[in-house]
Amino acid sequence: MASLWRGGLLRLGSVLGLSGLALSVLLLVQLTDAAKNFEDVRCKCICPPYKENPGHIYNKNISQKDCDCLHVVEPMPVRGPDVEAYCLRCECKYEERSSVTIKVTIIIYLSILGLLLLYMVYLTLVEPILKRRLFGHSQLLQSDDDVGDHQPFANAHDVLARSRSRANVLNKVEYAQQRWKLQVQEQRKSVFDRHVVLS
Amino acid sequence: MDFLDEPFPDVGTYEDFHTIDWLREKSRDTDRHRKITSKSKESIWEFIKSLLDAWSGWVVMLLIGLLAGTLAGVIDLAVDWMTDLKEGVCLSAFWYSHEQCCWTSSETTFEDRDKCPLWQKWSELLVNQSEGASAYILNYLMYILWALLFAFLAVSLVRVFAPYACGSGIPEIKTILSGFIIRGYLGKWTLLIKTVTLVLVVSSGLSLGKEGPLVHVACCCGNFFSSLFSKYSKNEGKRREVLSAAAAAGVSVAFGAPIGGVLFSLEEVSYYFPLKTLWRSFFAALVAAFTLRSINPFGNSRLVLFYVEYHTPWYMAELFPFILLGVFGGLWGTLFTRCNIAWCRRRKTTRLGKYPVLEVIVVTTITAIIAYPNPYTRQSTSELISELFNDCGALESSQLCDYINDPNMTRPVDDIPDRPAGVGVYTAMWQLALALIFKIVITIFTFGMKIPSGLFIPSMAVGAMAGRMVGIGVEQLAYHHHDWIIFRNWCRPGADCVTPGLYAMVGAAACLGGVTRMTVSLVVIMFELTGGLEYIVPLMAAAVTSKWVADAFGKEGIYEAHIHLNGYPFLDVKDEFTHRTLATDVMRPRRGEPPLSVLTQDSMTVEDVETLIKETDYNGFPVVVSRDSERLIGFAQRRELILAIKNARQRQEGIVSNSIMYFTEEPPELPANSPHPLKLRRILNLSPFTVTDLTPMETVVDIFRKLGLRQCLVTRSGRLLGIITKKDVLRHMAQMANQDPESIMFN
Secondary structure, eight states: OHHHHHHHHHHHHHHHHHHHHHHHHHHHHHHHHHTOOGGGEEEEEEEOOBTTBOOEEEEEOOOGGGOSHHHHOOSOSSOTTHHHHHHHHOEEEEEEOOHHHHHHHHHHHHHHHHHHHHHHHIIIIIHHHHHHHHHTTTOSSOOHHHHHOOSTTTTHHHHHHHHTTOOSHHHHHHHHHHHHHHHHHHHHIIIIISOOSOO | OGGGTSOOTTBTBOOTTOBOOHHHHHHHHHHHHHHHHHHTTTOHHHHHHHHHHHHHHHHHHHHHHHHHHHHHHHHHHHHHHHHHHTTEEESSOTTOOHHHHTSSOSOOOSSOTTOOTTEEEHHHHHHSOOSSHHHHHHHHHHHHHHHHHHHHHHHHHHHHHOGGGOBOSHHHHHHHHTTBOOTTTTSHHHHHHHHHHHHHHHHTTOSOBSHHHHHHHHHHHHHHHHTTSHHHHSOHHHHHHHHHHHHHHHHHHHHTOHHHHHHHIIIIIOSOOOHHHHHHHHHHHHHHHHHHHHHOTTSSSOSSTTOOOOOOOOOGGGHHHHHHHHHHHHHHHHHHHHHHHHHHHHHHHSGGGGOHHHHHHHHHHHHHHHHTTSHHHHSOHHHHHHHHHSOOOTTOOSGGGOBOOOTTOOOOTTOOOOOOBOHHHHHHHHHHHHHHHHHHHHHHHHTTSSSBOBOHHHHHHHHHHHHHHHHHHHHHHHHHTTTSHHHHTTOOTTSOOOOHHHHHHHHHHHHHHHHHOOOHHHHHHHHHHHTOGGGHHHHHHHHHHHHHHHHHHOSOOHHHHHHHHHTOOOOOSSOOOOOOOBHHHHOBSOTTSOOOOOEESSOEEHHHHHHHHHHOOOSEEEEESOSSSOBEEEEEEHHHHHHHHHHHHHHSTTOOTTOEEEOSSSOOOOOTTOOOOEEOGGGEESOOOEEETTSBHHHHHHHHHHHTOSEEEEEETTEEEEEEEHHHHHHHHHHHHTSOGGGOOOO
16 A cells, blocks of 8 residues: 555656646747747848948837838838839848746756756766775675676665665665666667667 | 455555566456446445546546646757757856847847857857857867767666666557556656756757657656546546657647647557547547647747748649658658668667667767757757748848848739749758768667657658758749749749748658558648648648658668567557468467466365466466366466465465465355365456367457457367467457468468
C-alpha cells in the first residue's frame, strides 16, 4: 500500500510539475496579449526604387486597418500624381510578435539545459569520486570490472543493494534514483552496445 | 477459496519487448465499461464517475494538444535563436535571434535588409572587423565551434540520460502502436531529453529535421497523460488509441497541418484506427495547432516557417516537368533508402557502432566545414525551403530573384512577367546544384546517428532545390523561346507563365513521397502548407509518380526498412501475402523437432510445470486433456503461470511441489493423503484461436493482422498438432519474399 501511495505521490508531483510549467507558459502568453509591448506590433512597408528615389523600408507602430502605404510612408518622397504609382509598388505587411514570450522561453530553455548539464557533470564526474572516497576502503566485494567501468551509473547495483536496508525519505529518493540509473544503463546497453533497438 | 478470485497482482501487465494481446485488452475494456455502466445506476456519485470516465478521453486529448503545442512552440523559438547564435549575437538582448533583433531598428536599408547595428557577427564582436579575409575565417571558425558544441552536448545528454531519445522515433512508434512493448521509450526522461537535444541538433546545422522527433515527443506526452487515467494506464489497447491521436497532434504542430496530421497518423503510424480515434485525433491536432498559433513563434500568426500564399495558375503543359520531378523524387527516395540502410547496417555490425560520440562529432565537423561557404547550406534548412518556395516579386532582394528588371515596368507588385535571369540567378543555380549534391550525400550519413534526427525537412530541401532549378530552367526556356510550339499557346511574351516556387513545392512533395511512400497525407500536408487548392493536381501527379517509380525498385519506405533492419516484430498491413503455403508448412514443431511442450489438464504436478518453465523459454503453453488424446482445452501464458505459482506457494496453504495442478472446474479424483491441488483455471485462456492444418497461410496471415494475435494453434480433427507464433509468420513471409511464389508447394 505504501508503495502505491508513493507511486501516486510521485505521479502527482510530476503531473503538477509539468502542468505547472505548461500553464505558466500559456499564462505568460495570455499576459502578453493583454499587455502588448509598444514595440511588438508594426506595419512594415517595403518600397522599391522609383525614378530617382532609392528603395526604402518604413516601419511604424500602427493598427492593422491602417497598415497601408499612405499611413506608413512618412515623409512621402514623391509628390502629387506620383504618390499613387509609388504606393502601388510598395508592399505593406502587418506583423506582431511577443517579445516577452521569446524572452521567457529562451530563459526557461537555457536554465533547463544548464540544469541538465550540471546534473550530467555531477553524475559522470563528481559522483564516482565521492562514492569512491566514501565507500572506497570498505568495498571488499567491489569487483574489478566496476572499478574500470567508465559508464555512468556503474555502481548502481551496489548502492541499490545497500539502500534496501535503510528506511527514510532521503534514501527512498536515492533508491528511486538508483532504479532509474539501472533502467538507463539497460537502455544504453541495448541501444549503444548490443544495437538491438534504434540502430 | 475467496482469494483465488482476486486478481493476481501483476497479472495482465506485459514484459518488455513482448507483444500485447489485443483481444484480451479489448475484452478487459469491455468488462470495465460494463461494470461502470451497471454501477452508475446505483447512486449519483457513481453516475458522476461514469460521466468522468466517458469524458476522460476528451480530457486526455485536450491535455496532449496543449502540451504538444507548447513544446513545439518552445522548440521553434529556441531553434530560431540558437541557429543564429552560430553567426552572431544580439547586443541589446541576447535572447533575440537575428530577425527579432533587427525588428525595431530603423537603420535597415533596402539593399541590406538583414543588417542592423544591434546584431553583430562574431568577427565584429571579437576583432572589430566585419569584412575581409580574417573576418571570414573567424566567422567560419566560430560557426564550426558552435556547431560542434551543440552536437557534442546533444549526444552526451542522449547517452547519459535517455538513450532511447535518439533516432527519428517513427519506426519504433509504428511498432509500439502495432502492439509491441518497449518500456521507457515513451517515458518522461525520454520526453525531456528529446525536446532539449532536438533544439541542439537542429541548431547545429546538421542535415536533419524535427518533424519525426516531434511525433515521438507528442507520443511521449500522450503516454504521460494516459498514465494519469486508469482507463488508459491499465489497458495497453486503449493506450494505443491515445498514442495514435498524439501522433496526429505531433505532425499537426510540425507542419501546421491538422488534417494532414490525422491522415499521417492513419496512413503511416497507426495500426488499428477506429472511427472514434479519427474524431479524437482531429480534436487533439486542432488543439495543438491552436496552442502553437497562440504562442506565435514566427511572429506572423503562421504555424510553419514556409507557408506560402500565392495563387498564380499553372498550365497543363507544365505537367511534364512535374512528372519529371516525380521521377526524380522516386529515384532519390530509392537511392536514399538503400544507402542509408546499408550505412546503418554497417553501423550496427562493425566497429563503427562503438564510437557514437566520435561519429556525431566527425559528421558535424564535415557538415559545418562544407556548409559554411555556400550561402544556401549555411542558413537553416527551413529558411532555405522558405526562400525556395517563395515567388519572386519586385521587392525580393535575394540572389535567387536577381532578374533583369525592365525599368519601364509599371505593373503592380505580384504580376511580374517572366524576365531574363540576371547574374545572381546564374550564381544561385550552380550554388544550388552544389548544395543539392551535398545534401543528398550528407543526409545518408546523418539519419540514424545517435541523436534525434528526422528526415522530412532534408527530403523537402532536396526536392525544393531540384524543383527550383527545374522551374528556373523552364522559366528561362519559356522566356527565350516563347515561339516554340509548347509555349506558344499559354505563354505570351510579357505574361507571367512560370512560377519557379511552385516547382520547388512539387519537387519537395515528390522527394518526401519517394522516401516515405506517403500518399494522401503527403498531398494534404502540402496543400495545407501552401494554402492553395489550385495546386492539388500537380502535387498529386508528382506524389503518384514518385511512389510508382520508388515502388518499382522496392516496396519498403524508409520507416519499414528501418523496422526490418532492427528486426521488430511488425506485421505490416500493407504487405500482401500471395503464396500458396499452408498452415502446416509454418507451424512448429516441424518434422524432426522435439514435440510440442504442452500442459495437461489435471495430471501434472507443480514441480513438473516449474521444470518445464525453466527448461524452455516459450511464452505460453497449450493445455490439452491428456497426453494420449491431445484435445485442446486452452492456452496459458508463461508469465501468468510463473506469477500464479509463486503466489500460490506464498499465500495458499498446502501447496507443495507434489501438488497436482488442474485447470478444470472441479478438482480431479485424488488418493486420500495427496497434497492440496492447485486450481489455475483463472489464468487459462479458454478460447485460443485455432486453425486447421490445411488452412492456407494467406488466411492465417490475415487473421494475425486483423485480430492482432500473438500465436495461433493448429489442430487436425480436434487434436493439437502445433503452434504458429507471430514470429514464425514474419520469418515465413521474409523467406517467401526471396523466392518465387509459384515454386513453393511443399507439404
